[in-house]
Amino acid sequence: MESRISRRIHDEIANDIFGVMLNLENSKDNRSNSGSVLHSLNQVYHKARDISRNLDIPVNQGFQNSLMELIDSMTYGKKIRINPVFKRFHEDFNISETIHIVIYRVIQELLTNVIKHANAKEVFIQFFARGNRVEIYVEDDGIGFDSTENKFGGLKNVESRVGAINGKIRIDSASNKGTLITIEIPIKL
Structure with missing residues (x-):
């Protein structure tokens, strides 16, 4: 179970964060790129939330x-x-x-x-x-x-x-x- 969680965090969250970082580094004008960065960060946030929810099924x-x-x-x-x-x-x-x-x-x-x-x-x-x-x-x-x-x-x-x-x-x-x-x-x- 832990290796699956680790793999999902690496594959889904870490790679997405790295992509956002590259996007910021390659951007000459950070203000014009802010919408794209915010969208990417929002997606990373929801993936992290989904992974944590997947660990706990709300049977109660x-x-x-x-x-x-x-x-x-x-x-x-x-x-x-x-x-x-x-x-x-x-x-x-x-x-x-x-x-x-x-x-x-x-x-x-x-x-x-x-x-x-x-x-x-x-x-x-x-x-x-x-x-x-x-x-x-x-x-x-x-x-x-x-x-x-x-x-x-x-x-x-x-x-x-x-x-x-x-x-x-x-x-x-x-x-x-x-x-x-x-x-x-x-x-x-």
């Missing part, structure tokens, strides 16, 4: 609230609209902390993939409480991919997380058709 805020906070933080400053819907959830809906963390991390990974790779304008996420399971549908209007090819990176990680709690995942996608990911997770282990 409740299932819906923690996922809404995640979605809000991931869309800040981005040109993508994410539409979450929670159906059949009530105040006393209760899942184990383990399941909560897995769902949180899975949604985080899926949204990261959409933002980085899908070129999507809109994402719909639906959460259904159905008996003894949670069903999750994540659908985007992005460029899609060939879902018959071997999965790698983030999607492999998502499959592993869902499988570890006896869940099921199905990925339907095709080039230029967007992606629909369906997940079923038992509420109790």
